[in-house]
Amino acid sequence: MSYTIAISGKGGTGKTTLAALVIRWLRKTHKGKSILAVDADPNANLDQALGLKSGNSIVAIIDSLxxxxxxLKAGETKERFIEYHIQDSLVEAGGFDLLTMGRPEGPGCYCYVNNLLRNLIDKLSKSYSYIVIDNEAGMEHLSRRTTRIMDLLFIVSDSSLVGLRSAKRILDLTRELELVVKDAKLVLNKAGDETSQLKAEIEALGISLAGVIPEDKKLAGLSRENGDLSSLSTDSQALKAVDKICEGAI
Ligand SMILES: Nc1ncnc2c1ncn2[C@@H]1O[C@H](COP(=O)(O)OP(=O)(O)O)[C@@H](O)[C@H]1O
Ligand SMILES: [Mg+2]
Structure with missing residues (x-):
């Protein structure tokens, strides 16, 4: 079975950035292990952050059918067709594969796509050592249960009270929904010394702080250029912070 790392948090807190840098760390430190990156955000941009162009999304395959x-070939079920084409659409980059959910049109389609994604992740979890899921902002994905089991849930927040309240709501919802989260950890991003003033609020969350990622000008610059973080140099402060977080948490 694979080790599943899910990343949640308010919009713009740095989920995609963290997902891309966690994948970079896994590739560096777990050479030879198979990694599946899952972009479960309808506003897909993990491909860009990883320096790739994603293949067909699950939604694109459903739409095409x-x-x-x-x-459909004679005797082939819709599910079989979709599954086959999704397997085919996995982008194989150096050391990892990427699966993209895509954006369903209309509210009714979400459940179908989500069930497909969940069943697919279940099946794929037998073939990968690590699965890293970049979720959409907010909490809907939790109630739709994109993943059955999370070995590690990183909840990303900025260093504001509003951010921490969002983190708390995410955590509470995982408990209400009785999701299987083996370990949940808070990550503060774009944060600095001010985090020391938030000690009480962080403690009140009841989960440990995996680490603090500083505001990184180089990273922000790459984001502005084309969003490709694969060229982020090894002296990046954000990269170093994520490496340390991964070493302690994974
Ligand atoms: N540590 C950081 N330093 C500077 N900019 C950052 C940092 N983390 C994220 N960003 C920038 O913040 C924006 C939102 O980050 P992103 O990872 O896309 O958030 P999310 O996926 O949660 O919406 C992006 O422009 C990204 O480059
Ligand atoms: Mg994102």
């Missing part, structure tokens, strides 16, 4: 149902 809806438009051209004659693609």
């Amino acid at each position: 809806a438009k051209n149902p004659e693609q």
